[in-house]
Each structure stands twice: as C-alpha cells, then as structure tokens.
Amino acid sequence: MADSRDTLFNPQLIKRFDVNGPRYTSYPTADRFVEAFNADAYKHWLGQRSIGGINKPLSLYFHIPFCNTICYYCACNKIITKDHGRSAKYLKYIAKEIDLQASNLNGGRDVLQLHLGGGTPTFLSHTEMRELMAAVRGSFNLVPNGEYSIEVDPRKVDFETVALLGELGFNRMSIGVQDFSPDVQQAVNRIQSFEETKLVLDSARQVGFKSISMDLIYGLPKQNVISFNRTLEQVLELSPDRISLYSYAHLPGLFKPQRRISASDMPAPEAKLQILQLAIRRLTEAGYVYIGMDHFAKPDDELTVAQRQGRLHRNFQGYSTYAECDLMAFGVSAIGKVGPTYTQNVKTLDEYYDALDRDDLPILRGIELTPDDLLRRSIIQALMCHFELSIESIQISYLIDFRKYFAEELEDLREMEEAGLLQIDDQWISVLPAGRMLVRAIAMVFDRYLRADRERTRYSKVI
Structure with a gap:
C-alpha cells in the first residue's frame, strides 16, 4: 500500500x-435518546442478556465528575471542588448503583474492559480508589489480561498513585496534556510541566502498564505552528503508545468555562489547519499509524493490530479492541449499551442521589434500536x-x-x-x-x- x-x-x-x-x-447519537426509555426498560434488557444463549462479556464505565481546578476548554460534565467529602458521598452512591444494576443483571459477570473517565478520576484519594474497585469486584469478575484503563491528570499524580493503580488492576492509562506551551496553558488555565508529565509516564512504564495514551488538542488559544511543533517534539520524546489529537470546538454558548477564552486569542481557521497538517506529518514520520478520526498508535499497539485484523470497534471511550461487549455505565451522565439499547444517566448529583435514595436506577433517557x-x-x-x-x-x-x-x-x-x-x-x-x-x-x-x-x-x- x-x-x-x-x-x-x-x-x-x-x-x-x-x-x-x-x-x-x-x-x-445521544441527542436522539428519549425519556420514554426509562429505568424499567433498562432493567428489562439487563434481564434479557442470556436469553437464547447469547451471553456477551461486559465492559464497565465509571464517570468520576470531580476536578480540583477548571480547564477553560473543557466540555465534560464535571464538578470543580477540593472537598473530598463530596467524592466520598458520591462513591457510596456509585456502590449502590452497582448493586442495583447487578441485581437486575442476567447472565455472566465477566468483565473484559473497564474505564474510569471524568472529570478527573485521579481526584479520588487512595482510600477512595480502593473502595471503588472493591465495590466493582464485589459484583463483577475482572478477567486476567482485560483492558482496564483510567484517565490521569499528571498535575496531581505521583509514583505512589501510579503504583496503586497498577496494584488495583489498571493496565492502561490516558494522560491529559493538550499542549506544553506555557502561553497556551495560561490561556486555558491548565499549568502542567513536561517534568510532571514525564514522571507519570515513566512511573506507568515502571509499574508495568501495557499501553499509555496521550491527549493533545489543536485549535486552542495562543496556539501556533511553531509552539505546537515544540509540543510535538516533547511528546515524541516521551514516546507514548497512542496519541489522540482532538480538534478544539469553541462553543461558549453551550459550555460556560469557554467564555473565559478570548476569541481574539484563537488561531485563525487557516492556522488551525496548518497545525493539524504539521501534527499529522510529524506523527506519521515518527512511525505512528493513523488509526482513524483523531487517533494515532504505534505499529505494534493493540489498536493498530486490531485494525489490521478487522477487529477494531468504536464506543463511548473511543476506539477499542473489544466489539461484542455489553457496556454498563455508572455515575452521573454515564452512557451504556446493553443488547440493542443505549441508556444515559441523569446529569446532576441531586438527581442522581434522589433516584438512588428511592432505590431506582438513575436513568435519564435511552433508546431501543x-x-x-x-x-x-x-x-x-x-x-x-x-x-x-x-x-x-x-x-x-x-x-x-x-x-x-x-x-x-x-x-x-x-x-x-x-x-x-x-x-x-x-x-x-x-x-x-x-x-x-x-x-x-x-x-x-x-x-x-x-x-x-x-x-x-x-x-x-x-x-
């Protein structure tokens, strides 16, 4: 070719x-889900999993919405706080949701894939992280050599935290970087040094993580071809297994934090395309394979191999090597896929707690395909x-x-x-x-x- x-x-x-x-x-897409598909409909499909001998393995997603500080570009469902009383309470309700979903689940409990997203999952203390994984293992069987991943903010993570994640079974990590330029970091309120990032990546390799991914964003304020080329040089020096290169969508009407970004600081459309062109050239010249949309991976990475073999799949966490899993989702706004259905949880903590206090699953909406x-x-x-x-x-x-x-x-x-x-x-x-x-x-x-x-x-x- x-x-x-x-x-x-x-x-x-x-x-x-x-x-x-x-x-x-x-x-x-999620905007097509309807509120007529409710908790009762979801329970029905949880109970149908092994009908007719079809018993898919499971994928689990947990949404941890808490962050210490706000990144102005972010469009995720998050809660800015430094109060661990809030996360401790949230985990108690997550544990209840795990019990409720599991009690309605028919068929096997084997889990091939687990992902913690956010927010910032590493906001959780070591005790809280142990508590969460104990609740997961109390209801599900995490099979050996499964794909267990977590999103990491290097600004709040040290070697001991990475070692704990490895001990708890995590073997894949996604590290948020976005851009190493100090001017860009200042403009988006995310100050993060190369050294902090390198420490986390080196720690993950030392602990034995199988795959390390790095997230970059092009089109951020104060960004230009010269500054992003320096970022790419630093990323290539770190040599992650996968790189996600996302386009920044400036939608201040939808996402309030983006209103703190000055429109005059945004790169022009021509400049944004030049940054993208540069990134593609630098990454492919460095040996990364273009997987699709915004993902690059090394030739021997599992995603690249899966694509070559026709096994690549796409779900709410992006590209995946596991196609035939039922995805069960936990926490505010989390989206799951069981049988021929999708479901999404309520989006606020108050609604989430209220539903679980009534012993109801906190389903907002869904769809039967x-x-x-x-x-x-x-x-x-x-x-x-x-x-x-x-x-x-x-x-x-x-x-x-x-x-x-x-x-x-x-x-x-x-x-x-x-x-x-x-x-x-x-x-x-x-x-x-x-x-x-x-x-x-x-x-x-x-x-x-x-x-x-x-x-x-x-x-x-x-x-």
Missing part, C-alpha cells in the same frame, strides 16, 4: 467538506474503524439489496467519490487516504436522523 502521508491531509478538500457533525461514539438503526450502525462502525465497507457482507447479514436500500445515500456519496474521498465498486465502499480525515462527514451520509432533519448546528466541526 502506498504511503498515505502526502494525501492524508488535503486542505482544499477539508475546507469543502468540513461540516458540523457527530463523533459517532454511538449510533443513534430499530432494525434500520442496527444496519446503519454497522455501516458507520465499519467506515469509522476500517475505512472500508463490504457491500456483500451487509447484504448477507441484513437481507437487503444494498443499492436499492441506500440509493439516495449512494447518490449523495457521488460528490465525495468525484472529489477523491472514497471509491465505490460492486463489492466495496473504500475511504481513500484523502478522505480519512473526513470520515465523519462520510459516515453522516448514512445517518437517517440527520437525513430527516438536516440539523447539524448542534455538533462540532469535523476538523
């Missing part, structure tokens, strides 16, 4: 097809994870005539095909190197909900 570095980034095509669109961590949803989800997954789609396999799996069923979609793809983003023949839809950065825009063509309302302003730009 030809080296795709030169064609991966095409500024003219990016400008032409860079529209607002979802990230497709689920399909249908239709056959059409399942069909389109499989297409979007294939495009996002593998950059290609076997038309024949879809026809066999879903008993449809692909070209008749998706006649309008294929017509809409023609412009992208003529532009060189993809190629369509009798058997395959293949995303070409120039289309990889725009795979979200390609996937959107198959989104029935977007086709119905054409309402794309609620999403961030693809690039």
Whole structure:
C-alpha cells in the first residue's frame, strides 16, 4: 500500500467538506435518546442478556465528575471542588448503583474492559480508589489480561498513585496534556510541566502498564505552528503508545468555562489547519499509524493490530479492541449499551442521589434500536474503524439489496467519490487516504436522523 502521508491531509478538500457533525461514539447519537426509555426498560434488557444463549462479556464505565481546578476548554460534565467529602458521598452512591444494576443483571459477570473517565478520576484519594474497585469486584469478575484503563491528570499524580493503580488492576492509562506551551496553558488555565508529565509516564512504564495514551488538542488559544511543533517534539520524546489529537470546538454558548477564552486569542481557521497538517506529518514520520478520526498508535499497539485484523470497534471511550461487549455505565451522565439499547444517566448529583435514595436506577433517557438503526450502525462502525465497507457482507447479514436500500445515500456519496474521498465498486465502499480525515462527514451520509432533519448546528466541526 502506498504511503498515505502526502494525501492524508488535503486542505482544499477539508475546507469543502468540513461540516458540523457527530463523533459517532454511538449510533443513534445521544441527542436522539428519549425519556420514554426509562429505568424499567433498562432493567428489562439487563434481564434479557442470556436469553437464547447469547451471553456477551461486559465492559464497565465509571464517570468520576470531580476536578480540583477548571480547564477553560473543557466540555465534560464535571464538578470543580477540593472537598473530598463530596467524592466520598458520591462513591457510596456509585456502590449502590452497582448493586442495583447487578441485581437486575442476567447472565455472566465477566468483565473484559473497564474505564474510569471524568472529570478527573485521579481526584479520588487512595482510600477512595480502593473502595471503588472493591465495590466493582464485589459484583463483577475482572478477567486476567482485560483492558482496564483510567484517565490521569499528571498535575496531581505521583509514583505512589501510579503504583496503586497498577496494584488495583489498571493496565492502561490516558494522560491529559493538550499542549506544553506555557502561553497556551495560561490561556486555558491548565499549568502542567513536561517534568510532571514525564514522571507519570515513566512511573506507568515502571509499574508495568501495557499501553499509555496521550491527549493533545489543536485549535486552542495562543496556539501556533511553531509552539505546537515544540509540543510535538516533547511528546515524541516521551514516546507514548497512542496519541489522540482532538480538534478544539469553541462553543461558549453551550459550555460556560469557554467564555473565559478570548476569541481574539484563537488561531485563525487557516492556522488551525496548518497545525493539524504539521501534527499529522510529524506523527506519521515518527512511525505512528493513523488509526482513524483523531487517533494515532504505534505499529505494534493493540489498536493498530486490531485494525489490521478487522477487529477494531468504536464506543463511548473511543476506539477499542473489544466489539461484542455489553457496556454498563455508572455515575452521573454515564452512557451504556446493553443488547440493542443505549441508556444515559441523569446529569446532576441531586438527581442522581434522589433516584438512588428511592432505590431506582438513575436513568435519564435511552433508546431501543430499530432494525434500520442496527444496519446503519454497522455501516458507520465499519467506515469509522476500517475505512472500508463490504457491500456483500451487509447484504448477507441484513437481507437487503444494498443499492436499492441506500440509493439516495449512494447518490449523495457521488460528490465525495468525484472529489477523491472514497471509491465505490460492486463489492466495496473504500475511504481513500484523502478522505480519512473526513470520515465523519462520510459516515453522516448514512445517518437517517440527520437525513430527516438536516440539523447539524448542534455538533462540532469535523476538523
């Protein structure tokens, strides 16, 4: 296969097809969930897990919303506090939610994958972290060599904390960096030294973590090509196994902390594209493989191997090597996937505590997927994870005539095909190197909900 570095980034095509669109961590996307799908509906599907002999392994997600300080760019559901009384209370309710969900769960309790997100999961004290993992292991079986990951803020983590995480079973870590430039850090209220970051990464390697990922953001205030090149040099010196390169979406109308960012400090669209182009070139020249959307990984990383073998999957935590798990989610705003359903918990602590005080699951909304949803989800997954789609396999799996069923979609793809983003023949839809950065825009063509309302302003730009 030809080296795709030169064609991966095409500024003219990016400008032409860079529209607002979802990230497709689920399909249908979370904004399509309905409140008619409630706790009773979720309990029903927890009880259906082993019907007909289908007994998928489990993936668990825990949302820890607390942070010591606020990062102005952040769009996560978080609570700024230094009071560990709040986190101690929260963990007691998480334990209750674990018990409630587990009591309604039919089938096996084997867990292949666990992820702690936030907020800042490492806000928790050592005692609190032990308490949480004891509650998890009290209801579930974390199988040996599973994928157990945690998001880490290096500013509050030392070797002892990393060692504790290893002792508790964590073997993957995502380290938040965003940018090492002091000017950028000042502008987003996240002061974090290279030395702090290196200490955590070195500690994780010493303890035996299998994979270390690093998060970067392009398009932040005060950022430019020269400063971000220095950040990339420092990141490459640290040599993480994976790198996530996210586009900053400035939506101050939706996210109040972003109102503290001055619009005059934002890089111009041209400069933002130049930063992205630089990052892609530097990372690929350093040997990282472009996995998809905003993820890069070393050639021997599990994600890269899974993509080569056709096993890559995408869920609410991003790219994953485990496709066939039921995802159970715990904590405020957490989203799960069990059987043909998605669910999301309530978003505030008061609502969360009130529901659990009533011995109710704190479900806000959800959705039961239709056959059409399942069909389109499989297409979007294939495009996002593998950059290609076997038309024949879809026809066999879903008993449809692909070209008749998706006649309008294929017509809409023609412009992208003529532009060189993809190629369509009798058997395959293949995303070409120039289309990889725009795979979200390609996937959107198959989104029935977007086709119905054409309402794309609620999403961030693809690039």
